[in-house]
Amino acid sequence: MVDVSAKAVTARRAEARGRVLLSPAAVAALRDGTVPKGDALAVARIAGIQAVKRTPELVPLAHPVAVHGVEMDLAVVDDGVELRAEVLTADRTGIEMEALTAVAVAALGLVDMVKAVDRHARVTDIRVTAKSGGRSGDWREDG
Numbered sequence: 846m847v848d849v850s851a852k853a854v855t856a857r858r859a860e861a862r863g864r865v866l867l868s869p870a871a872v873a874a875l876r877d878g879t880v881p882k883g884d885a886l887a888v889a890r891i892a893g894i895q896a897v898k899r900t901p902e903l904v905p906l907a908h909p910v911a912v913h914g915v916e917m918d919l920a921v922v923d924d925g926v927e928l929r930a931e932v933l934t935a936d937r938t939g940i941e942m943e944a945l946t947a948v949a950v951a952a953l954g955l956v957d958m959v960k961a962v963d964r965h966a967r968v969t970d971i972r973v974t975a976k977s978g979g980r981s982g983d984w985r986e987d988g
Contacts, residue, residue: 896947
């Protein structure tokens, strides 16, 4: 594990995104609120937020980071669901792994909720799309 004790505490933010590709029937069930297991988007949102707090248990060598805020958004689109997590901290190390974990676990929660409607749901395109704070400065996927 990397020693971060000499690093300054700074405000840090990370954003991650991903997608769950779904059948037209699953998209319709999400839009109509007819997913057999219940409110799939709410469950996925909570799963993502909970996952942020568990990241050091799930990702080897990830530092425990004080999480100060999490925003977890899910948007139903024509071919599935787009997921976005934004995680905030004031700490000595980055929070990108927490944002990625939020998106990954939210996507898995969504797949679990819709699997009765779509057995071929596919999690894809999980990536960090922005970060700020710390020594390396600000970065955004778009440039």
